[in-house]
Amino acid sequence: MRKQILVSQDRRELRAAILEDGRTVEYYTERQATSALPHVGNIYKGRVANILPGMQAAFVDIGVEKNAFLYLDDALPLYPGTLSPDRKPQISEVIKEGQEVLVQVTKEPVGTKGARVTANISLPGRHIVLMPKSPYVGVSRRIEQESERERIRQMAERVRAPEVGMIVRTAATGVTDQLLEQDYHFLNGTWQRILRQAKGAKVPELVYRDLDLLSRSVRDFFTEDVEEFWIDDFDLFESARDLLRHASPKLLERLHLYKGRENLFAAHRIDQELEKALKRKVWLRSGGYLVIDQTEALTVIDVNTGKFVGTSSLEETVFKTNVEAARELSRQLRLRDIGGIIIIDFIDMRDPAHKEKIREELEKAIRRDRTRAHVLGMTQLGLIEMTRKKVRQSLDEVLHRHCPYCEGKGKVLSEETTAGRIERELADYLRSKDHEAVLVECHPAVAANLIGPSGQNLRRMEEEWGLKVFIKGRDSLHLAEHRISWAGTVEEVELRALPVQLGQVLPVRIDEIHAHNPRDGIARVEGYVLDIQHGGLHVGQEVSVKITQVNRTFGRAVVLETSPM
Secondary structure, eight states: OOEEEEEEEOSSEEEEEEEETTEEEEEEEEEGGGTTSOOTTOEEEEEEEEEETTTTEEEEEOSSSSOEEEEHHHHGGGOSSOOBTTBOOOHHHHOOTTOEEEEEEEEOOBTTBOOEEESSOOEEOSSEEEETTOOOEEEOTTOOOHHHHHHHHHHHHHHSOTTOEEEEOGGGTTOOHHHHHHHHHHHHHHHHHHHHHHHTOOSSEEEEOOOOHHHHIIIIIOOTTOOEEEESOHHHHHHHHHHHHHHOGGGGGGEEEOOOSSOHHHHTTHHHHHHHHTSSEEEOTTSOEEEEEEOSSEEEEEEEOTTOOOSSOHHHHHHHHHHHHHHHHHHHHHHHTOOEEEEEEOOOOOOHHHHHHHHHHHHHHHTTOSSOEEEEEEOTTSOEEEEEOOOSOOHHHHHOOOOTTTTTSSOOOOHHHHHHHHHHHHHHHHHTOOOSEEEEEEOHHHHHHHHOGGGHHHHHHHHHHTSEEEEEEOTTSOTTOEEEEEEEOHHHHHHHHOSOOTTOEEEEEOOEEOSSOTTSEEEEETTEEEEEETGGGGTTSEEEEEEEEEOSSEEEEEEEEEEOO
16 A cells, blocks of 8 residues: 655645545644644643532633543542552542643544543653653554564663653554664653643643644654655755654655645645545445434444446345445545544345455454544444544534534525515514515525515515515525615615616626526526516627616616627
8 A cells, every 4th residue: 555645834724634545544734723722732731620520520721712621530640649449539539629730632622512631641752652640561552563562562661760651652663772762761851841831830821732733744644654755845844854864764765845836735636535525425436425424423324325236136236335335434534534423324235244244344444544443333223333532623623614504504494484584574574664665685586485476475465564565686695684674665665676777778697598488588686687688699698788667576678789708
């Protein structure tokens, strides 16, 4: 597998992407506007705001908008006594309200929830993760050879101080004592600086900010299996070279400065991949597709055969689609950075061997994921359950915001519903007013519904209320938006309602052919419909017309000349 890392800098943000065989599998962005948010790895000197005995947790004020959440297990390093294996202390025994604590962000704020923090501080380096409050040595499970695991464990034991722990990372495979010791001393020095900073800091205050995206890309992503690391900014390229000279000199030859005229991400079609990753439907190469729905509680993925009909039996067609889906959905989970509970509805299969094979394919695919993920099994309904650790906002949460109109539901009121609301609002408004006419402005689609076929609805309203109703369609208004913009005499309202006057000459664009008279065309001025005589010949063109008739709901005009586009 060919693995690449791309880092691109522009005025607004720093972006990084990881590619496997030319396809984007992970995406990260760091924006100036969000630099003050509590990102994973940041360390704060905070104050316990309140204890939650029923949840065995506490809220900690770390100086941001929402208090951080501290679970009992994450607070145990703060326990003043000696922990017993037979009894776990209560949260009220571990910390007190108002107590000053040093905590690290392990999960960024998402939606209405604040950040999650821990008192068990960890400082990641190139080869190890320093654990100042956990005196043990762990070795990455990705280092599978037992002899190498034992060599690294013994090396780590020789290097570390008795009261400090460390986890040896996959990048430490084959490294010397000198490199491991160098990493340890650098991280231990960082920890001592954090302690000194915290000692004199006010509460609440940020005392340590984790590395920027470029540095994290070098530290965490640039491993032996990466063939190329491309950067499109010279200063960032030089910074990465400096980091590698100290951390991993042998990888320097794989670092490249991109000098192409086309944007680095555009050259690798990254933005196109991101556009697809924001959609519900994901097409498979076979013609099948996935439908991915994210909710606050869980993510549901549905697998469908789509256009794929296969060449043999139905069972074989279904099996091949499910195999492809298992591989693609694992990529989508990484690219979209979806965490939490995930339910997968594969196409139903009768053969137990096929079901087991699909589970194996899924487990194999998620092994590439740097974020911890587990396949839990299949339910009685044939749904596969899995979990993936949620550390930060998903791609959807980073690149999208909730629609201010539908409030994230993905739906808005229909034209009929909005028109009904306007009629009821008008009825209430007119009960307490005495006017000859009223002007309503709304979206053109809603205006058409209010007016009705041949003005039937409009005539009914006027007969019922005993006044003239002018309806003006405006493209600038949202489908669910409307306003009663004027009420008064017929002359006053008509002056404001009609955007054209009899005899006026003006340029218009012919939008379409008249539905009942193909020789005529339809144009619109501020949502007001104009029937253009003989305008059907000029659809899509801009023409100069003269107004020959003005009604409340539409007007008529004749073509004077065709304007050049």
